[in-house]
Each structure stands twice: as C-alpha cells, then as structure tokens.
Amino acid sequence: MPPLEVILQQAFNGLMLGVMYALIAVGFTLFFGVLDVIHFSHGDIFTLGAFAGLSLTFLWGAVGLGNPAVALLLTFLGALLLTGLIGVGAERACVKPLAKAPPLMTLLATLSLGLVIREAILIFYPRGADPKPFPAMLPQGLWEIGGVVIRYENLVILAIGAGAMVLVDLIINRTRVGASMRAVAQDAEAAQMMGVNLNRTVDFTFFLGSALAAVAGILNGLYYSEIHFIMGIMGGVIGFSAAAIGGLGNVYGAILGGLLFGVLQTLAAAFIPRGSEFRDVVAFAVVMVFMVFKPTGILGEKTIERV
C-alpha cells in the first residue's frame, strides 16, 4: 500500500490525463450519437491537432508575437479551426459515402484513414519519426499541499479542459445547431422532416468533435512537453474506451469515462509493482470487464434491438 500522498498525487495526475481523454471521448460519443458510426481516425485527428498547434507556435515565433497569452490563444484558435476542418473533410471522404454500407465498412475505412493521417505526419512533417518537443507556454511554478505537488500549468490545463467541456455542453443544450444535433441523434429522418439540415448538422458535429480533439492534442503537448506522430493510436483507443465505458452517445458519460480511465491508469501505476509499464494493461483489462458486465456503459441506455 503506497502512502496516502502518493495516491493523492496519482489521482491528481489521473485527473489531468482524464481531462484529455474525456475531450477525445466526447468526440467519439458525438459522432456515434449523431451518425451511429465510430470514427476510428479520431485518434489521429487528435495527433493532427497537436501538430497543428506546434506548427502554429513556430509561426508565432517567426512573426515575432511577443505576448505569450495571445500566442497561446491564437495557437488554440488556429489549431481548432484547422483540425475541425480536417475532421469535416474526413467525414465527407470516409464516413458519409459509406453511411448506407454495413458498419464494418465505415470502421475499416476510418481505421485506414487514420493510418494514412499517421503515416502522412511521419513522412511529411520534418523529421516526423522523432518525438517533437512542445514549447512550454503556460506559467511555471508549483504549490505543495500536504506532499501533493500541484503545478500551475496543470491547473491551467485543467481549466482549459473543463472550459472546453462546459462550452460543448452549452453548444449542445443552448444553441440552435445543438438542438438540431440532438434532433438528428434521436431520429435523423424525423429531424429532416422538421426542417433540420442533416448535412450541415453532421458537418458541424464533426467540426466540433475534431476541434475538441485538437484541444486535447495541444493540452497533451503542454502536459508532456512532447508530441509524437504515433500517439494517436493510443489516444484513439483510450478515447474510444472512455466513451464506451461511459455509454456511447452520452456526452456526460464520455467525460466520466475519460476521467475514470485516467485515474485508473495512474492508480494502477501507483499500486502495482512496475505499474507504470503495465498501467495500460490494467486499464484495458478493466474496459474489457466493463464490456462484459455493462456493455451499454455507465450512463448508456439499454438498447432494444430491432427485429
């Protein structure tokens, strides 16, 4: 049994990871809610967001943008826009044309699209095979409360992540486009009859989900100070796992699942000898157990099958 402060520290770290996972998971769950598809290249869209953010920081450096807060804001906005548009492109290329095909086709197509994105980053980004250092753009410094170290930058990361989630919640529940998203999620045909523009709603959903993945990507870069072209595989699988634990199609479930997954990982690292190597094994094993006993997830509804 590790000492209490280690557990608390790991739980806090898990919360940090969990926020990033939750942001990815929300994307998975939005796509599933609206179109009933799993967008398997979402993990690589997340990588793309991180790389877009990194490139933009270089751009600001070259232009000579001095103010770090403005640079950070512009990095986020630029990467969000870029990644969101690429997400819409991915949907137009691989998801919508296969909407009528068996689900296996969409799964395979998006999985392969993810491979294409990943390899494209590896090949076309300068020295893409190496891990890329991500500049520290957040205030440095730390607090120590009862043996638990809390860095300022981690608090900012948490705040940005939480802010993004609140924003998404507001968009979904308080805006017109959010209302059409909910309508399409309930019944696409009925929504269309009531005058909802299906294509635009789907496009917006993919824009929103991909932009969230970009937020997660940049936060990931800020947290680890390093990004790598391969991180999307793990990011995607964890994000999907989190969405599945929470209940696919449910935004709050995805957030809960993401946090749970992050905490699970870090606690596994704390409790199990050589746990940092096996933390993913533990986390995935828990996901599998979840799938067996509660396949609809924590907040998922029970689905009744068509006959």
Place this chain on the structure above:
Amino acid sequence: MGGLIGVWAVELGLFVLVVAALLAERPIAVGLTVAAIALLLVAVQTSVRVWGWMATSFRTHRAAALGGAATLALALPFFLRASPYWTFVATMALLYVTIGQGLNLQMGTAGVINLAGAAFAGLGGYTVGLLTVRLGFAPWLAFAIGPLVAMVVGALLFIPILKVRGHYLALVTIAFGFIFNILMNNLEFTGGPQGIKNIPTLRLFGHAFTTAPTLFGVTLPSHANFYYAALAMAALVTWLAWRLYNSWVGLTLNTLRDDEIAAKCSGVSVTRHKLLAFSIGNLFVGLAGGFYAVMVGFVSPPDFDFGYSLVMLSVIILGGLDSIPGVVLGACLLIPLPERFRMLHEYRLLLYGAAIVLMLLFRPRGLWPAGVRRYGLGRPAGSFGAAGTRAEGVGVSR
C-alpha cells in the same frame, strides 16, 4: 482443347512476366514489366470478349488451371534461385495467404471483427519460441502447439464478450492487441524488447530447413525449404477454408453476418458459430505466426504490432472480403509490391491505407469479389461438388 491450352498459356505468360518483374535489375525494366502486367490485366478486364473467353475456359478447365498454377508455384524457387531474398519475400506472401484465410473466415465470412491479427500471429510465434528455447520442446511439437495456443487464447477472450458486438468487438480486439504487445515488451520470460533469439529450425527426415536443398541437380537457396513448406501450408489452409466456405457452416456464417437476428430465428446457434469461426481463424493466423518464428529464428514485439494487423486487414480488403481466391490475390500483390519498389517502401503503410480507403469507397467488394452462392440449379460444370456449390468469382460477378 483450345481452352485448355489457352488457360495454361495465360498462366505461363503471367508467371514469366511476374518472374521477370521480380528479377529485373534496372528500375526501368521493373517499371516496364509491372506496367505490362497492369496494362494486360486492364485490357483483359475491359474487353468483354476476352474476359468472357477467359472466364469460361478457366471455369470449364478448373482442375487443369489449378494444376497449372500449382506447377508454376512449385517451379518458382528454381527461377528465383539466384536471389534468396525474393524466395523469402515469396514465402512471406504465402504466410500472408495463410493469415488472410483465417482473418477472412472471421471478418469476411462470419462478420466477427478481429483487429488483433498480429497479436494472434504473435501468440503462435512466441509460443513456439518459448517452448523451444526456454523449455526445450522439439521444434515440431512446439510448432503444433503454437497455433493451438492462439486458438485457445482467442476463444477465452471471446467467450466473455460474445454479447458484445460490432464496434465494441473492434475495441476489445484492439485493446487485446495492445495488451499483448505491452506484456511481451515488459515481461521477463518473453525476453522483453529483445524478444526470443535462436529459435531452432525444423528438420524433416534429417534434413534441416536451414541447409540448402538440391532438387533435380539444382541447388536452391536454403529459404526454398521454407517456401515449399509455406506453400504446402497455404495450400492446405486455403483448401480447408474453401471446404468450410462451401459447407453448411460457411453458409450459416454468412447468414449470421448478414442478419444475426434472422439467423437466430432460423435456428442458428450464433454463439457457437461465431466462436467456431473466430477459433478456426485464429488457428490459421497462429499457424502462420509459428511458421514465421521457426523461419526467421527470432521473435520480438515489433514484429507483431498494430501496424501489421492493419497490413493483414489490407490483404483481405484488397482481395475482397469473403473471397477465398481474393485473399490469395491480395497477399500476392500487397507483400511483394513494396519490396519491389524499394523507393516506395517508406510510403508503404501510407499507400496501404489509401488503397483500402479507395477500395472501400469505389470497389468495396475487392479486386476478386466473392461470387454469388448458387444452389439447386444443378452443378455448374467443373465445380467441386459439395452441399453448397459456389460459382467461381470470375465472370459471374460482372
């Protein structure tokens, strides 16, 4: 009679071109031969008369066509004897045929998603390595146990998640692939990142597979041993897959892929058949993995990572899901091509990914689509008679 000679002439011509393409030294010669093959295929496909003639002659002389293809496959190492490397690549293509048949049975025929092909191959390979190196088992015994371990682990993984379907199954298999890789990388007894070295090779009648064989007075590179063994294995597995596909089991698997509820209502035991397809598929995949271990004499985690699962997937999608000849075609195209175009090697996975996306969008049934099952109309000439007789993919699907 003309048809028979025509069939053999077509096969021989294709064979000569392929060997020429493989052995051509200068890039321009490579480009020319590959372009010639591609052009010929396109020309044949676009001309309805030529295509129709080929389809009928191959169908009426099916035994002769298979015999011809087998003869040429057996003769291949003699033509590639100057280059052990190409013999090795050809062997790898045959391993992918074996793997492809397994995955195709799972995903194509039964619709059971398995995105951990590399992990199941790794289970076979690592079992062979561990049993021979760590526990001193005889290589043949280990080689027999390896695929069984892949099958049993697959079944154990599968039983609890039987209720889980579609997307969730994809998630669970991906997660399993990662767990396998992390464990192999970090456990002590699997050698960690270094893997297992010095796996002993197979011996047959006192002839070690690492010594160069002499056949008909011609000395072949030692890889030819593995080539012939892999050819036998791929042929056996393909034959088994073919028989399964044409049996009631194959038909049942198709029904539960297309509509599980309807299948259930018709009295199909979904659980049992899915488990059957998953297990047999993993057996084939594990067999190829074990073969890889004894051939290369070395297994390590990167040999079985997620990327290879995607390559395996490309093989069956390119060839055509649910199409047994398609798997053979897919493996024979996807494995040698990037080796031939070394300058493309860096772009290999990118191109695979793009190829799958394009195939799914524009030709979702693959290069060699599965034919339509035919029943009750009497036996089409020259087909294998079985309960379910299937028209050959060629011709029918056009």
